[in-house]
Ligand SMILES: Nc1ncnc2c1ncn2[C@@H]1O[C@H](COP(=O)(O)OP(=O)(O)OP(=O)(O)O)[C@@H](O)[C@H]1O
């Protein structure tokens with residue numbers, strides 16, 4: 001009965017002061033919405049940087065024959081024949097931290113189509129190479145494992161090769177090109193990738209099954225390198241360890257003996273990424289704290305002032321027999337209703353603003369649950385506290401003092 | 407007759423920094439059920455200070471005060487709130503109505519803090535009180551839609567709605583013209599005739615003529631406490647006034 005009356009009183013007070021209610025809510029709405037939108041933009045930038053770095057293959061691991069010694073003579077690693085197909089197979093079978101793995105043999109030579117010719121490199125790989133290098137086939141398709149097993153003379157070519165061999169704009173898929181006089185049927189074209197961080201044209205490539213390159217172009221049975229992907233950047237170092245131990249076992253290297261192979265990860269990229277993302281995280285936390293602080297101060301002011309303004313009303317309510325607790329509960333209900341409603345509207349507005357920014361301004365954004373929960377909680381708690389606190393002080397006054405308050 | 411108000415050696419001082427203002431310097435009197443008492447005195451003589459203490463809005467510095475037999479001295483804040491809610495109807499010079507709130511909602515305010523009154527009964531009693539003060543046609547008007555006299559009537563209805571043992575009015579006619587003041591006084595006389603005890607603070611000697619007893623304060627002490635054996639009828643005085651053109 002009592003609480004019902006207080007709910008009624010609080011509701012009437014909210015209705016009675018529409019402007020004040022609106023202004024108070026506005027403070028909360030803007031606080032919540034701006035924090036959500038700002039964090040979404042920040043997280044979006046972080047995510048897009050993460051994607052850019054991953055597109056360089058930051059989780060890539062390379063295994064090459066190492067600076068071994070044969071008969072006392074240091075050998076050029078590319079000439080060394082110590083990396084075998086069996087090594088690739090062992091890694092493919094036993095490594096648990098790798099998501100993709102492909103052998104690689106390469107050669108450079110002249111590619112010809114009709115009257116056009118172009119010097120380029122051919123890479124013998126498996127289909128998994130695409131995911132390791134973060135490549136995509138836009139036109140046609142990648143060759144299959146079956147074509148790898150059959151050493152088929154098929155090729156997937158990069159944009160630079162397309163531009164130089166098919167200058168007339170002809171569709172390359174289905175055409176035959178010659179590489180070092182061996183005919184390859186073009187079955188796919190790679191999406192354009194541009195230059196890598198070292199200024200190399202990543203589109204100046206021909207991909208073919210490694211078996212084909214081994215047999216028909218190089219006439220060898222060893223591998224020049226094996227490429228693999230770790231699950232993620234932060235697992236790359238563990239994956240390197242795993243690869244090392246499998247390879248040492250495979251090559252019967254024990255104790256302190258020197259490895260006859262090398263394993264590389266993109267450590268530099270990884271550390272660049274983690275420092276960039278750490279910086280961004282610090283920046284985001286700073287943005288969020290400042291926005292929340294400003295929002296919180298705004299809410300605090302308007303709540304505090306609006307309750308202070310009502311000291312005379314509090315005095316009257318005390319004078320007609322309201323108890324201190326009645327007044328306090330009334331103001332608490334008002335503060336909760338205003339703060340929670342404002343907070344919810346703020347969440348809706350913040351999410352809409354973010355969608356607008358993404359769709360209309362084309363900025364990358366990511367809305368996170370934590371930004372919603374954090375902004376809502378901080379604004380609601382601030383609103384409720386600063387609605388309650390001055391009311392508590394006012395309701396503890398003598399009625400006559402509150403009535404005379406100016 | 408039962409004593410509604412019983413004060414003994416009541417003192418109230420205000421400490422303002424170095425200075426202490428002695429607003430009430432030891433006042434004693436009793437008011438019995440059914441009396442209509444006016445309290446007079448020059449400005450600053452302590453009238454409001456005394457009435458606020460009678461209304462349990464303020465506490466005396468020393469002395470004894472009992473209302474309807476209950477000694478107020480060591481009561482808790484909540485107990486005092488209950489006394490204000492159930493035993494006292496207080497009328498302010500400045501009306502103190504809730505703005506943008508209808509007459510009915512203003513009049514029923516004290517009952518909202520009395521959980522033994524149902525919402526239907528609350529509304530019924532508010533309308534009854536407003537009818538008694540002659541505002542049955544203005545139930546859903548807000549203060550800004552009412553004249554000063556009508557606003558004071560709403561305030562009187564609010565003071566009546568909880569059926570208090572005493573009505574305390576602090577210059578209830580102070581903001582009103584003579585005719586409206588007399589109308590309000592006629593209303594108080596009616597309420598008094600129906601048995602309500604009334605304590606009425608005023609500046610104006612002609613207003614005091616409508617009550618049975620007058621207490622005069624000066625500098626915080628009572629200088630005169632007299633029974634008025636020639637009570638004027640406010641409605642009679644009103645009838646004798648020349649008609650104004652509206
Ligand atoms: N809260 C207060 N703090 C300090 N002094 C006060 C306070 N309230 C009243 N006084 C002082 O007490 C004295 C009595 O004041 P009070 O308001 O009771 O006078 P009053 O008789 O009602 O005068 P008026 O007819 O002008 O309303 C005055 O001197 C006043 O200054």
Ligand SMILES: [Mg+2]
Pocket residue numbers: 453454455576
């Ligand atoms: Mg006064």
